[in-house]
Amino acid sequence: MAVNPAIDEAPPAHLLVKIESFSLLGTCGIDEYETREFVAGDYKLTLIIYFNGNNCEYVYVSLAMADTSSLPANREVNVVFNIFLYNQISGNYLSSPGRTRCFLETKSEWGISKFISKKILSDPSNGYLVNDNIVFGAEVFVVKKDAIIxxxxxxxxxxxxxxxxxxxxxxxxxxxxxxxxxxxxxxxxxxxxxxxxxxxxxxxxxxxxxxxxxxxxxxxxxxxxxxxxxxxxxxxxxxxxxxxxxxxxxxxxxxxxxxxxxxxxxxxx
CATH class of the missing domain: 2.60.210.10 (Apoptosis, Tumor Necrosis Factor Receptor Associated Protein 2; Chain A)
Structure with missing residues (x-):
């Protein structure tokens, strides 16, 4: 694991996506999957899973703002987000550390390039890929800015x-x-x-x-x-x-x- 993970018992608040027949993605040459839109803090977001990311030894997972055109010019949206991976043996969730990122019209996607190694992911004894099924999740909190400068x-x-x-x-x-x-x-x-x-x-x-x-x-x-x-x-x-x-x-x-x-x-x- 490239990131320092945490173990959560509760599921993520905003998104769970189950991918069945996971091995067929590689067979069919599908390198990435983008989830349907979900809403957090009045903003529409998607989770993008890159199975063959920048580093072929890891799975790359990112959070993207689905519609940046709704943002006023020069407006930024700061969010704290966590990426989750369900352990089907323990019933817990492996989660990335909370990351604070700034979304702009010109920068609408942030991710974790080394979310989990393919070696760990593909070993059924680790509990993440069981019966060729895998479950990802996301939790996003929009930082409300009301600062006095x-x-x-x-x-x-x-x-x-x-x-x-x-x-x-x-x-x-x-x-x-x-x-x-x-x-x-x-x-x-x-x-x-x-x-x-x-x-x-x-x-x-x-x-x-x-x-x-x-x-x-x-x-x-x-x-x-x-x-x-x-x-x-x-x-x-x-x-x-x-x-x-x-x-x-x-x-x-x-x-x-x-x-x-x-x-x-x-x-x-």
């Missing part, structure tokens, strides 16, 4: 924005300070300052965040702010000798570089 483009634009914010009565701040809204890179942003700290900086540091984008992170729909929860220790910030607070005022200067990232979602059926 995201196209990402990085614009070669680096927008620089710099601005100073004066925060008065700093000692009286008990809650978060939100700066006035400003525009950088065509987007709206705010600075958030937490005088008592937040997250890992709670009660120890002053925390500062940029709402909507951070200088070293990509903005996403699920995260609209990045920042520094441990920007500066409270003791250092409030020490008048350090110069960060003067006349109860704090000067916050921001320097932002905005890199534009655009995404486009395409739903492909």
């Amino acid at each position: 995201e196209c990402v483009s990085l614009n070669n634009i680096n927008i620089h924005y710099k601005h100073d914010f004066k925060i008065s009565d700093f000692s009286k701040l008990n809650e978060r300070f939100f700066s006035e809204q400003f525009i950088a890179g065509g987007q709206k942003w705010k600075i958030i300052l937490d005088p008592k700290g937040s997250g890992t900086g709670t009660d120890i540091h002053v925390s500062i965040f940029l709402n909507h984008l951070a200088t070293s992170y990509w903005f996403s729909a699920s995260i609209n702010s990045w920042g520094w929860p441990t920007c500066i220790e409270l003791a250092t910030n409030n020490d008048p000798n350090k110069g960060f607070i003067f006349n109860d005022c704090c000067l916050l200067s921001i320097d932002i570089h905005v890199q534009l990232l655009q995404t486009q979602l395409i739903k492909k059926n």
Whole structure:
């Protein structure tokens, strides 16, 4: 066996074909047999058995799309298919590994060139050819494509924005300070300052965040702010000798570089 077969107890879901008087095919010079059409996933298919395929030591079995004219231009149909061979002694089915193949108007047939060797097939003790009868089968599952394709483009634009914010009565701040809204890179942003700290900086540091984008992170729909929860220790910030607070005022200067990232979602059926 050229392929790595599996043993299935259940018959194939879509096609079973029994060939009687198998030896007469060779006697009559019949090298191949194409089954009647069967339907899988709304598509008409046939199974083709080549008794003298590309390699004369093996039987070649293929799956073909019966009518490709129904396919729209440039349309592809992806299927997972298995080829079966009935063992008339054990009552099980020898099956090829599931193969995923793409059918096009220009490529309407896929197969297994070395499905089974003629030597193994012709030995009645193996159970595949008994009383000159043989049974092939096929199982085909059409892959439904409903993928979301995201196209990402990085614009070669680096927008620089710099601005100073004066925060008065700093000692009286008990809650978060939100700066006035400003525009950088065509987007709206705010600075958030937490005088008592937040997250890992709670009660120890002053925390500062940029709402909507951070200088070293990509903005996403699920995260609209990045920042520094441990920007500066409270003791250092409030020490008048350090110069960060003067006349109860704090000067916050921001320097932002905005890199534009655009995404486009395409739903492909």
